[in-house]
Amino acid sequence: MAIPQSVEEVTPAWLSDVLGKEVIDCRTHYLEGGVVGDAFKVHGIQYRDSSAGPSSAVVKLANVIPEKRQYAVTNRIYVKEVNFYRHFAKDMPLRAPEVYYLESDDEDNCEFFVILMEDLTTHSLVFDQVDDPPCEKFIPKINSEVAAFHARFWESDELQLNWLKLPDSGYEFPMTPACRACPETMEVFIPLWEQMFGENPLKKEQWADVRAICDLVTGPRSSQILDYMNHKFNERPKTLVHGDIRADNIFRTHPNQGLSAEESTLTYIDWQMVQPGPPGPEFTQSWQHSLSPELRRNDLAWLKTYHEQLVALAPQASSYTYEHLVEDYKIGFVIWWMALITLGSTTIPIFDKPEGQRMRALWHQGLGYSWQAMLDHDCLDMVEQFAAEVG
Numbered sequence: 001m002a003i004p005q006s007v008e009e010v011t012p013a014w015l016s017d018v019l020g021k022e023v024i025d026c027r028t029h030y031l032e033g034g035v036v037g038d039a040f041k042v043h044g045i046q047y048r049d050s051s052a053g054p055s056s057a058v059v060k061l062a063n064v065i066p067e068k069r070q071y072a073v074t075n076r077i078y079v080k081e082v083n084f085y086r087h088f089a090k091d092m093p094l095r096a097p098e099v100y101y102l103e104s105d106d107e108d109n110c111e112f113f114v115i116l117m118e119d120l121t122t123h124s125l126v127f128d129q130v131d132d133p134p135c136e137k138f139i140p141k142i143n144s145e146v147a148a149f150h151a152r153f154w155e156s157d158e159l160q161l162n163w164l165k166l167p168d169s170g171y172e173f174p175m176t177p178a179c180r181a182c183p184e185t186m187e188v189f190i191p192l193w194e195q196m197f198g199e200n201p202l203k204k205e206q207w208a209d210v211r212a213i214c215d216l217v218t219g220p221r222s223s224q225i226l227d228y229m230n231h232k233f234n235e236r237p238k239t240l241v242h243g244d245i246r247a248d249n250i251f252r253t254h255p256n257q258g259l260s261a262e263e264s265t266l267t268y269i270d271w272q273m274v275q276p277g278p279p280g281p282e283f284t285q286s287w288q289h290s291l292s293p294e295l296r297r298n299d300l301a302w303l304k305t306y307h308e309q310l311v312a313l314a315p316q317a318s319s320y321t322y323e324h325l326v327e328d329y330k331i332g333f334v335i336w337w338m339a340l341i342t343l344g345s346t347t348i349p350i351f352d353k354p355e356g357q358r359m360r361a362l363w364h365q366g367l368g369y370s371w372q373a374m375l376d377h378d379c380l381d382m383v384e385q386f387a388a389e390v391g
Contacts, residue, residue, distance in 0.1 A: 330379055347363070
């Protein structure tokens, strides 16, 4: 069956074919996102038999822009998400969206694909990094579910599947190409930030240590420091990691149903960065970029609880010590910041457009959150030590 290459090809006739039920009408609109893929809501679905199927769904396609699509192919983003839904989604402790139909042009390295999945908004509400992040009541639930997920795949043979396994050179942080470009893109990022927000935060005394970190990770030893951090990750035991468990990628049962945090069902979306890796950086995205510094400062206690739950479920994970977990978590602060320097240099210019307003708020808030986390955990001392060790 033909794989749609644009939303215009998601027609009533196509839906009829993939759902096996005659669809006589539908409408589509673009959903926020589309960095490497394009996602749309299909709504107002009408069937010949009015009770035949869902009235709405979400369809995810390869990006229509060739350059973005090629980036996704090169970094195996599409093939990982497609195969995650194909092989793992129904058999794991984290709930993923129900899939109605999935197809790709190549199981080992696809360029075009389609995933038709449930519309979570019919029963759930996404957390919002800017306006509605997880409250403290939800942290233990997320913690516990992620621990069970990591335990399920700890050092599993499944990590060696061809579409998933690490290259012969071993683990690399998924955004390593962006990290490697940060010495050049820093020169673009700061002027763009200053133009967009009317300030250069690196000139503020409160961020002096962050400025020193920037000097190191964009300086002559940038590449060696990055390689050293990746080497640290590569030495660790591995599990399956989501790679982007931030607030915007977690839905919970809609609050209007009156359920407590414990009673709510969480659904995790956007599995395009899934890969084998150590758990520490998973929590960088979960907490550094999603929670206010006041709440996030409980992170070491949360990590301790997570580690205890992980080892209870997978005793072999005890070789990945709490100290390893904390160090990897802190490295995640720095390595994500390196990636964001490059990503921001291409993203900031759209912030003054209507479709970029939320991203503007997200980045403006997130920068302060990210830098405060690096200060709270004395990441300058860590990076200086790394720089000394690489010579």
